[in-house]
């Protein structure tokens with residue numbers, strides 16, 4: 267084994283200069299983080315004896331991920347978005363904020379500006395296929411008091427796992443709505459049960475997953491942001507119970523309290539009463555928010571979103 271280059275003064279000096287550690291300019295935090303990231307990368311190259319061909323293949327890979335717009339898919343697939351959740355959970359716990367509806371990852375497929383309505387909405391547009399879902403519940407605080415005027419911002423996939431905007435075959439805000447809760451904190455909506463999502467099979471994320479022997483499937487789920495003034499914003503999802511990937515999510519986002527029971531109605535009279543001609547599903551799910559507190563860690567995550575034109 268040759269001597270570790272990373273332990274030589276020459277390489278230490280090189281890495282310090284890379285991070286701008288010796289100059290008075292720039293941003294101190296950025297300098298230390300870049301210094302660490304580059305140093306750790308060099309350590310990986312040395313420890314695994316990464317060959318130049320392999321290194322340039324990784325550079326090409328990251329370039330292709332960016333060009334394909336798949337950075338937002340790669341991050342959750344590597345568990346990094348779930349890790350950020352665990353970090354936020356830990357920070358809250360240290361600030362005495364515990365319980366309430368658990369957070370789970372936002373994912374990369376949110377679009378701002380979905381239609382807003384009071385108390386109820388229908389999410390599926392233009393003869394969307396799928397089992398009809400009625401979902402309802404209440405937004406409450408930790409004392410059990412209803413949160414009136416909360417905004418429940420909902421987005422989910424169609425039965426094929428496709429999200430409007432990213433799937434141009436769907437109407438603009440299909441399966442995306444915002445609902446303002448009523449005086450009792452209640453919301454309800456009609457939609458269709460989503461299907462599970464799969465990473466694009468010919469995409470860059472799946473290409474790496476293949477090399478890890480992993481699939482790129484997410485169990486069927488519905489995303490929510492729940493916000494109200496003076497409350498901590500909640501980013502979460504529910505999973506559709508019974509999905510084969512329920513506890514085998516490429517994005518590691520399943521949490522035990524986020525798998526509500528699905529009630530299925532097959533009674534012809536109940537079906538007719540809803541104006542339907544096939545069995546339907548019902549889910550009741552309450553969102554429990556924490557009050558905002560000055561000393562608490564930041565609940566709102568700043569993140570770039572696409573906006574439907």
Ligand code: MBD
Pocket residue numbers: 338339342371372373374375463484517
């Ligand atoms: C999704 O629907 C999703 O929620 C995540 C996190 C990644 C890919 C697709």
Ligand code: FE
Pocket residue numbers: 373375463487489
């Ligand atoms: Fe999703």
